[in-house]
Amino acid sequence: MVPIALCSVAAVAICLERLWTLNAARAAPETLLDDVRREIAQGETDMGTLRGLCGSSYLGLIFLAGLESAPRGREAMKETMEEAAGAVIHDMGRYLTALGTIASISPLLGLLGTVVGMIRVFTALVEKGIGNPGVFAAGISEALVTTAVGIGVAIPALIFHRYLQRKVEDLLVTMERRSAHLVDLVHPVADRERS
Secondary structure (H helix, E strand, O other): OHHHHHHHHHHHHHHHHHHHHOOHHHHOOOOHHHHHHHHHHOOOOOHHHHHHHHOOOHHHHHHHHHHHHHHHOHHHHHHHHHHHHHHHHHHHOOOHHHHHHHHHHHHHHHHHHHHHHHHHHHHHHHHHOOOOHHHHHHHHHHHHHHHHHHHHHHHHHHHHHHHHHHHHHHHHHHHHHHHHHHHHHHHHHHHHHHO
16 A cells, blocks of 8 residues: 555656646746747847746747747757757656656556455464454455555556646647747748848
8 A cells, every 4th residue: 555655646746747837838938929020120139138038948948949040040940959859858748657657567566455455364264274354354345445546546647648748739839839839930030240
């Protein structure tokens, strides 16, 4: 039961942290592209200002990478943004493997509890004989409880694991679209600066 309880605590902590971190308003703010567009339209290309605007979200980190490489051309900007997106994808998926592992091993830990409980039942059978049913009840109860608790931890962990994976995928699609818009917006500005 102790390992299952630890898995349960870890699963709850991971779910809460990931739900907070992957909140769309925090990870990919809807107004960020418009804010960057406004700054560029005002002729504001100071990276300090743009860092302050973009530095607090995953989408902003991708934007910053692209904006820093914008003077080198459209392709350089896209490549730099793709590299930054790789790091963002890794960070967004943090702890999801651990959550999936918890969802997988919790029923196995429950099964282990079942086996241990049944071993106790059969050991009691050998030592005390068949005459006292109370001896068997404790082992059978342990077996059933650990199995139920293991499954009870695994089901919500698996649901949240799948939900969070899908949330990451949805955020990535959103970030990809907005990044493409930024490239289209900034590239002509960078071209005019070079000519």
